[in-house]
């Protein structure tokens with residue numbers, strides 16, 4: 001039963017003023033007032049419950065949002081770390097590629113590309129000291145024909161090692177291509193270069209290279225040498241070393257010719 005509070009108040013006042021309490025029985029009015037309070041209380045409880053569940057909902061939503069935010073942060077962190085690792089790997093791979101592009105795959109020696117750079121650097125620093133030695137294995141085709149290409153490869157590697165060992169600190173060696181090697185000497189002392197190259201020719205001549213069976217392989221090298229002259233460029237110096245090598249071949253091989 002719904003009660004109007006104003007009307008109830010009037011009934012209470014009237015009941016209290018009626019000393020006889022005959023026309024307005026007080027207990028009925030108080031009953032109605034009690035009922036009214038009960039209704040208000042129930043409504044209040046309902047409101048509190050609604051408010052509580054609303055608060056729970058908001059807390060839950062905040063929690064969910066903050067969890068999502070944390071998750072995104074973690075993912076971002078992971079992506080950043082992956083990206084960092086990827087960039088580092090890429091940098092290393094590029095570096096490796098660049099280094100590989102300067103190395104001859106068979107002998108592990110610097111290749112022609114690397115040597116041209118080095119020659120240019122030497123030319124920029126002290127051109128007048130630069131000497132080149134173009135070294136070519138004599139009749140190398142016969143070694144391939146007789147023992148096979150793989151043994152030919154082994155001989156190439158061994159010759160490369162011997163050149164490197166003999167030249168040592170005096171110069172830089174590279175595989176120029178095929179069975180040709182180029183040495184850059186930044187060495188003003190011609191006699192020292194000459195002695196080094198003659199010793200190298202002797203060493204190769206006296207070496208018995210492995211053939212894979214009982215036979216040992218013997219070979220020789222021809223060497224053409226050029227040294228800086230006024231007005232030279234890297235190209236003209238290489239050409240003169242090539243010409244000197246050509247003459248060494250024509251004169252019967254197994255010798256050093258200075259151009």
Ligand SMILES: Nc1nc2c(ncn2[C@@H]2O[C@H](COP(=O)(O)OP(=O)(O)OP(=O)(O)O)[C@@H](O)[C@H]2O)c(=O)[nH]1
Nearest residue numbers: 136137138139140141142144149150152153178179
């Ligand atoms: N096994 C092997 N052989 C190579 C390689 N590069 C070039 N050759 C061989 O080297 C030989 C060079 O032959 P030629 O240019 O005729 O020279 P050569 O037989 O050394 O004779 P001369 O230089 O005139 O004394 C060829 O048979 C090429 O196939 C290589 O990487 N491995």
